[in-house]
C-alpha cells in the first residue's frame with residue numbers, strides 16, 4: 001500500500017490488491033466520520049443466523065494503547081498507530097437480545113417462537129463452545145474491516161499475538177467474550193511486504 005495520501009475510494013478488488021499489513025504509521029488522528037463510514041460498511045458483514053456478535057472498541061488514548069501494547073508483546077504498531085481497534089465477540093449479548101436479530105420480515109406471531117428456537121439451539125452448548133463459534137463469525141467482520149479501511153486509504157495491521165485476558169482487563173470487558181483480533185489503523189508510513197500468496201491452482205478446484 002502506497003504511503004501517499006489516497007483520496008479516491010478503491011473498489012473491493014483494488015483494495016484487496018493494495019492492502020498489506022503495515023506496522024509503521026503517521027501520527028495524524030483519524031476523524032470520527034472516517035471511523036463511522038468504515039464501520040457502516042463493516043456492520044453489513046454477513047454472519048450465520050445473522051447473529052452479528054462483533055463489537056468494536058476504538059482505542060486512541062495513549063496510556064490505554066501502551067497497556068494494549070504490553071498485552072501484545074510490545075508489537076510496535078499498537079503504540080505507533082493513531083488508533084487500535086479491539087474486535088471482540090459476545091455471544092452472551094446475542095443470546096440475551098435474540099429478538100434484535102429476528103428479521104423484521106418474520107410475522108409478529110412467529111417472532112417469539114423464532115427467538116426461542118434460536119435460544120434453545122444453543123442451550124446444550126458450553127460458554128466456551130458458544131464464544132468460539134462467535135469468534136469465527138468475528139473474522140468475517142475482520143475481513144470487511146481490513147478491506148474497507150484499505151478502500152478509504154487507511155493502512156491496517158491485524159493482530160492475534162496478544163494476551164486476550166489482559167486486553168479484556170484493560171478495557172473492562174466481561175471475561176466470557178472472545179477477542180478475535182486487534183487492528184492497528186492509520187495512515188501508513190511504510191510500504192509493507194509484497195504479497196506472498198498461493199497461486200490459484202493450489203487453492204481452487206472446479207468439479
Ligand SMILES: Cc1cc2nc3c(=O)[nH]c(=O)nc-3n(C[C@H](O)[C@H](O)[C@H](O)COP(=O)(O)O)c2cc1C
Pocket residue numbers: 019020021022075157158159160161162181192193195196
Ligand atoms: C488474524 C490475523 C492475525 C495476525 N496477527 C499478527 C500479529 O500478531 N502480528 C503481526 O505482526 N502480524 C499479524 N498478522 C499479519 C499477517 O502476518 C499478515 O497478514 C500475513 O503475513 C500476510 O501479509 P499481508 O497482510 O501484508 O498481506 C495477522 C494477520 C491476521 C489476519
